[in-house]
Amino acid sequence: MALKRRSKVEPSFSMSSMTDIVFLLLIFFMVSSTLIHPNALKLLLPQSNSQVSAKPITSVSITADRNFYLETVPVTLGQLEYLLQQKMKGQDDPTIALHVDRTVPMEEVVKVMNIAKDNKYKLILATQPLQKR
Secondary structure, three states, X not given: XXXXXXXXXXXXXXXXXXXXXXXXXXXXXXXXXXXXXXXXXXXXXXXXXXXXXXXXXXXXXXXXXXXXEEOOEEEOHHHHHHHHHHHHOOOOOOEEEEEEOOOOOHHHHHHHHHXXXXXXXEEEEOOEEOXXX
């Protein structure tokens, strides 16, 4: 008498659940990496107790030795206005974050403020939170 087994167990492994997990992790890291906007320049920013919720499109930095940077690219003051115009072209609410070292003379800050005013850009001065004593 020959008896046949009715339930056969397949010894294979399904990779579909593993690929779903890897895909979700990939999406998570891609989304979280776009939220980080590192400022690679070391600046001692002035302190303030007010914060602005506007999200700037780009940033301009002035270091202690009076070098200008558009995001992390070094530029001259003459190039700055042209590069900002190219970057802000087609933006409906052009906003610039200005990162200035606290030792920079005010005349350098006013030069960037004049560029923003002439092109009708909004300018946000980046500051550090006021430390409580």
